[in-house]
Amino acid sequence: MDSTLPSGPAVHIEGLDKHYGSFHALRKINLSVDRGEKIVICGPSGSGKSTLIRCINRLEQHDGGRIAVLGTELNDDVGNIDGIGREVGMVFQHFNLFPHMTVLENCMIAPVIVRKRPRAEAETTARRFLEKVRIPEQAMKFPSQLSGGQQQRVAIARALCMQPQIMLFDEPTSTLDPEMIAEVLDVMVTLASEGMTMICVTHEMGFARRVADRVIFMDAGEIVEEAPPEAFFTSSRNERTRQFLSQVLGH
């Protein structure tokens, strides 16, 4: 990690509240993620896991509490938001690639426009990351000509091309076939081994066990339990956690 960066946690969340109309989506969330730490968030649908990570890169605005990313607080200061957007990459459940651009262009657009890199340099970077996610040969294709797993790997490469310090994953494998889940998880494991700060919303418990430093269980907008994976899977104290785990691991 670059020593010139401000010290302190990668993400620091304190008393976070979020409402959608009368629905209370997040209730007094406290969470601190260190640099290089890998967090897996799980929980039943509607428990607020996606909302939480979408608040971290400001796709959703919180209405109570504080979020600081890399030492910068997310508030109404537009400059702060722009700066943070570049340092936080996100991978979505539905890939959300740009269908009118080739795979290569998908990976180049942000470095060229946001970081003002020359095209040639952006292309080299893009090809390097496509190599890393193991699809360099698909560079000139369009997203819809690829399989779901390939598309998701492009989405990961696209986010990495901005060379972010934090990566957010919002159920990256939940719409994929089993063999494609493996190829996406492989890429995520490699990324984790290289020291990336990762916050992953996922139900891939094998991945959590292997990679996570901490597993967080959310229900009804609250963090119910937070523990290292081994403790989380074997000796969780909470009734709701145990019920959820029996449903996820039961088959």
Added chain:
Amino acid sequence: MVSLLRNQKVRNALLQALYVGSLAATVLACVMIARRNLAEQGITSGFDFLFKSTGWDVNFSLLPATANDPNWWFFLIGIVNTLFLGTTGLVLATIVGTIVGLARTSSNELARLLGRTYVDIFRNIPLILQVFFWYALITHLPTPRAAHEAFGMLLTSRGLYVPVPNVGGTALAAAMLAVIAAIAFPVWLGRTPRLNQPFGERSTIQLASAAGALACAAILLAVGRLPDLPLLDFPALQGLNLKGGLRIPPEFSALAGAIAIYGGSYIAEIVRGGFKAVGKGQMEAALSLGLSPWRVFTQVRLPLALRAMLPILANQYVWLMKATTMGIAVGFTDFFMIVALTINHSGQTLEVIGILMAGFLAINLSLAAVFNRINKAIALKGNQLRG
């Protein structure tokens, strides 16, 4: 024989033959009835009338016209007038439609309400009423002596008078071509494979070429300007009438305005639909990559929305082009009005209606062909079932 009739292929062939045969018989019957009726009325059919002089005049023409000109020249005048009115109407309708459509998709409640009110009002009033309304409004403007003035233009009941440049015809035409090149060349550049990049340096080359072409236009205007006259010829009152400038007759303004406002309300809905069709996910992805809202709009939202809009837009353009036939309601000599007048004067109804049909087919099929080309060129590749 019976077994032959049970054969699917034989049956299909027989049915097909029966269908073609009855169609041919119907057409033949129509032609024979028409010929007999024409002969009874002493009308000889044929296209000789095309080369006879019309004996009547038109009130608006971009081409030189006198009553001695032959009928075919008048048809050409009509087509040019229709194309001029249609193009003006389409461009204005597109501008209106884009603004209103964007207002309807805006996050601002007031803008949405205004957009919706606009669409509700102008989409639900028949076009012909709107044409009459604007025509009545314009013809009730003050006389030339009490004309409203704005930006060097004069609004009067005799029409809209706009300033024209005092520049020789050839130089003016060349300058216009340069302006068209300034728009067309960057678009063409964008389609060449080596430069076919959706963002980055290409835009710089395109901007430079557009600026170059515009500079050429400016030089042409400066070189071609008529000596000892101001660059712009402003309309002004002289005695009881207006001198100078270019007069846009009330008929044209009323039609172009009505087509723009009525068509704009339809195009606004197409624009709104196009923007609604863009997945929220793509915009979130762009935002999460750090693109500014403006860049998200120009790089992701607009290009995707345009692809959704184009096929429906082409349909609407063909419709609006046909709406120019409203010219006859207020006395604008568009193609349809010339056709109607020619029928009255020559009596060659069938031939002239044939020409009318051929003319509109040619105009609208060309328009559709252009849009199909564009549509094909920018279509998204591959299977689009997945977002």
